[in-house]
Amino acid sequence: SQTIHQWPATLVQPVGSPLSLECTVEGTSNPNLYWYRQAAGRGLQLLFYSVGIGQISSEVPQNLSASRPQDRQFILSSKKLLLSDSGFYLCAWSISHIGETQYFGPGTRLLVL
């Protein structure tokens, strides 16, 4: 069966520091991968999605970037964190076609001080 992992679970970082959040999927090949930010009372906002290695689409302009160095690995990064980057970040995967059911990881809670 498929599983999705995210780490770290919680992260506290100072403003201006770099960021790297990792997401890996097991038990499937060539998944679509997604990064979302969840804000209280505002649902989930899609940040990035990827349909293959090295293929990244950005949904909103922001201080963050994403990379997919391997088929089942998706990384969310920043060179210099802002206070406004604080939030709950979720990774998800789906099979081939966008629009199929997405399966979510446990999330990373990021607090920027």
Add this chain to the structure above:
Amino acid sequence: AQSVSQHNHHVILSEAASLELGCNYSYGGTVNLFWYVQYPGQHLQLLLKYFSGDPLVKGIKGFEAEFIKSKFSFNLRKPSVQWSDTAEYFCAVSFMEYGNKLVFGAGTILRVKS
């Protein structure tokens, strides 16, 4: 822009009460529809989905949802809630002409009093 609206942000019910959570979306084309649930301390997980066929969809734990195309709605229902249904519920829609990416509603926090 495509959008998904959930009518209530907080709902409080007593056990055995009936539940209906509203979800409306902004677009009249081809859509796939989902309800996700996030129990306290757990992953976001799929409750049910509609792609085509019978517009009344049954999901896990006694939940069901009805797709009414003319009203752009996909309301979630359960005839008798339990304390364990306390969670946050998200409606999500993928719009074919928006690249089939998921758009989420703001979520509804349901608290069931025992």
